[in-house]
Amino acid sequence: MRIRSIEVNNFKSLVGFRLDLSKFSCLIGLNGVGKSTILQFIDFLGQQARGDIQGWLEKRNWKARELSSHLKSGTTVPLKRALTFRVEVVDQDQQNITWTGEFSPSRLQCTKETVTTADAELKVRSSHYSIMEHGQARDSGKILFTFEGSILSQLRKEVLPESLERFKKFLLSTESLDMLTPERLRQRTKVSNGSLGHGGRHLSAFVFELGKTGRLKLARRLREVYAQLDHVYAKSIQAGWKQLLVREEFGGAKLLTEATHVNDGTLRLLAILAELASNHEFLLFDEIENGINPELVEFVTDALVEAKQQVMVTTHSPMILNYLEDATAGKGVIYVYKTRLGHTQAIPFFSIPSLKKKLSVMGPGEAFVDTSLSNVDEEIAAMAREGV
Secondary structure, three states, rough: EEEEEEEEEEEEEEEEEEEEEEEEEEEEEEOOOOOOHHHHHHHHHHHHHOHHHHHHHHHHHOHHHHOOOOOOOOOOOOOOOOOEEEEEOOOOOOEEEEEEEEEEEOOEEEEEEEOOOOOOEEEEOOOOEEEEOOOEEEEEEEOOOOOEOOOHHHHOOOOOHHHHHHHHHHHHHEEEOOOOOOHHHHHHHOOOOOOOHHHHOHHHHHHOOOOOHHHHHHHHHHHHHOOOEEEEEEEEEEEHOEEEEEEEEEEEEEEEEHHOOOOHHHHHHHHHHHHHOOOEEEEOOOOOOOOOOOOHHHHHHHHOOOOOEEEEEEEOOHHHHOOOOHHHHHHHHHEEEOOOOOOEEEEHHHOOOHHHHHHOOOOOHHHHHHHOOHHHHHHHHHHHHOOO
16 A cells, blocks of 8 residues: 555644655654644554554653644634644555544544445444444444544454455554664664664664564665675564574674664664665664765665665665656655744645756756755745646
């Protein structure tokens, strides 16, 4: 599955926000305009199917009331405390799925939501739910159980039509790596539950659970840029803790190093490649260039663009754009900015007339470097006035 578009109103600075997504999307823009907020919102959508919204907030040191925007709406209608969203998804059969919801921060749940697939519909209204399949009622009733996030988080597989169950699995397969930190990547952990975890803290268990074949493939990919790397190990030690080690070869001598002493760049690259080998369907990376040697940027960029997953990254580096084909850049490079009211908005960077012209004679990275982003904001404002 792939997310085709998102619309959201009242999530932090995302007020009246809409974004069309490609298989590979790269968010650019000045600091503080909301690039990370977009990643956080997509991660929030995935968390709806997991149900543990309170736990998600605690990991980020957020309070529920901080989810809602404190900005003015820009219209005569004030913002409500609830946040609303609409997500368009295309499934493996190229059929459309639409998901709309109204999330209450005080109740930590979607008090209203509708999921519509080609052959089924789930609807929640006024503490009641109904499920239709092929136009026939399949299940309905008053909601007598407690839940956080979407009601999908609590409905059993036996209750859901196949298309709704596949959609739920897709949401569960969204993985955010927006806060990878070397300290967390080096930690020993017992289990990963299929996730690298907050900041990458489950890396050792995640690599262990890839299995021997998965680790061999991971080492093979790493050797493309680290010729001295011989193998990646992950083993279970006392009390079930998982230990991550890297073996390198220098002059015929092999050196085994635990993750605690592996350099930051290698660990970060290892985590990225491990995720690309996973079964997750949508991956989110914040400031993808962090900790990556400039000589490895092309390798990382190519790996992300060619990934089987849908991928969204943020970057401040023109080097990332330099290694994108013009067609990929034209669709996938998204310029994020803020309006005078502080609302985050987004537009395909190379749909802006001056940038489209530059792309015809420059590479994407060159066009980015050659552009004053303050002038871009003025051009976007002029486009809005002219109704472009």
